[in-house]
Amino acid sequence: MEVLISNWSNVESVPNTYIFPPESRPGKLEFPVCNDIPLIDLAHNHPDDTIQQVISACQEYGFFQVINHGVCENLMDDTMNMYKEFFKLPGEYKTEFYSNDINKSCRIYSSTLSYDTEELHYWRDNLTHRCHPLEEYIQSWPDKPTKYREVVGEYSIETRKLLYKILEMICKGLGLESGYFEGEMSKTHLLSVNHHIPCPNPRLTLGMPVHSDPNLITLLQQCDVPGLQILKDGQWIGVHPVPHTLIVIPGLQLKVISNDRFITPVHRVVTHPKEARTTIGVFLGPSPQSLIKPATVLVCSEPVFRAFTYPEFFKAFSAGAKCDAQLALNHFRNKP
Ligand SMILES: O=C(O)CCC(=O)C(=O)O
Numbered sequence: 392m393e394v395l396i397s398n399w400s401n402v403e404s405v406p407n408t409y410i411f412p413p414e415s416r417p418g419k420l421e422f423p424v425c426n427d428i429p430l431i432d433l434a435h436n437h438p439d440d441t442i443q444q445v446i447s448a449c450q451e452y453g454f455f456q457v458i459n460h461g462v463c464e465n466l467m468d469d470t471m472n473m474y475k476e477f478f479k480l481p482g483e484y485k486t487e488f489y490s491n492d493i494n495k496s497c498r499i500y501s502s503t504l505s506y507d508t509e510e511l512h513y514w515r516d517n518l519t520h521r522c523h524p525l526e527e528y529i530q531s532w533p534d535k536p537t538k539y540r541e542v543v544g545e546y547s548i549e550t551r552k553l554l555y556k557i558l559e560m561i562c563k564g565l566g567l568e569s570g571y572f573e574g575e576m577s578k579t580h581l582l583s584v585n586h587h588i589p590c591p592n593p594r595l596t597l598g599m600p601v602h603s604d605p606n607l608i609t610l611l612q613q614c615d616v617p618g619l620q621i622l623k624d625g626q627w628i629g630v631h632p633v634p635h636t637l638i639v640i641p642g643l644q645l646k647v648i649s650n651d652r653f654i655t656p657v658h659r660v661v662t663h664p665k666e667a668r669t670t671i672g673v674f675l676g677p678s679p680q681s682l683i684k685p686a687t688v689l690v691c692s693e694p695v696f697r698a699f700t701y702p703e704f705f706k707a708f709s710a711g712a713k714c715d716a717q718l719a720l721n722h723f724r725n726k727p
């Protein structure tokens with residue numbers, strides 16, 4: 392069977408290798424919707440209040456949405472449309488980028504990077520590429536649709552600026568020195584696009600594994616088709632798209648630096664019976680060399696976590712039976 396689901400046609404039923412067992416499948420189509428996600432206006436007149444809202448959201452909720460964020464709405468629409476077109480391109484073109492090697496600067500894969508060995512597959516294709524420095528990576532990006540590099544180049548610059556603005560607000564709010572997250576701590580800049588074709592039976596399938604973002608910080612643009620769910624008080628809750636807002640998710644490395652003050656949400660993606668869904672994630676993460684540890688000013692007596700590098704974290708993550716990044720983090724807790 393063709394690996395990339397975006398290359399399938401006339402999908403009438405869910406292949407067996409995409410059917411999750413009853414305990415891990417969604418089981419139903421309707422889920423409660425999250426109506427109280429913090430919505431933060433970044434152009435608010437009182438910057439100190441905005442910083443406080445960001446910190447509270449990271450501590451109490453684990454994620455938030457931003458409006459008046461500075462990324463032009465037309466650019467958001469153009470980029471989303473570009474990706475919708477991209478996944479409609481002929482199968483042979485997309486397959487040229489197929490790889491499960493995370494060292495490749497631009498790659499497409501389906502389900503997870505363990506496609507060849509996993510028992511069950513997730514209902515998604517993913518295009519991931521590196522973005523910074525732009526001139527180093529842009530040549531590795533797709534050159535179709537025609538304006539791909541131009542539009543996505545601008546999008547990655549604008550969303551990067553926004554992420555640094557939010558990180559700077561977090562610095563201020565936590566009392567860290569300005570620029571704390573710049574340099575090695577956020578050196579890896581990835582754009583990761585998920586695409587799910589309509590699924591004949593969303594009760595049985597998952598569009599993405601249950602996970603927590605392992606990186607420093609994530610920015611997410613959803614299209615207008617719902618699918619993202621957050622685990623809150625033991626219940627799966629839908630995060631419905633609000634046009635032109637962006638979702639911000641503090642990753643596990645930010646949780647560590649905050650000395651466990653921040654929450655990194657557990658989330659997953661369910662599929663849609665009628666419509667294709669595309670989302671654009673921008674991920675900033677540490678370089679392999681940087682030492683991640685709680686910021687000294689946030690430690691009273693003993694830090695909650697001991698220092699580690701990102702590769703050490705991934706080693707603990709891959710060794711864990713459940714592929715659970717939150718569990719992997721426990722490995723570095725001073726008092727597990
Ligand atoms: O597609 C979504 O809504 C969520 C994507 C996500 O969680 C991720 O890429 O880490």
Ligand SMILES: [Fe+2]
Pocket residue numbers: 602603604658
């Ligand atoms: Fe995620």
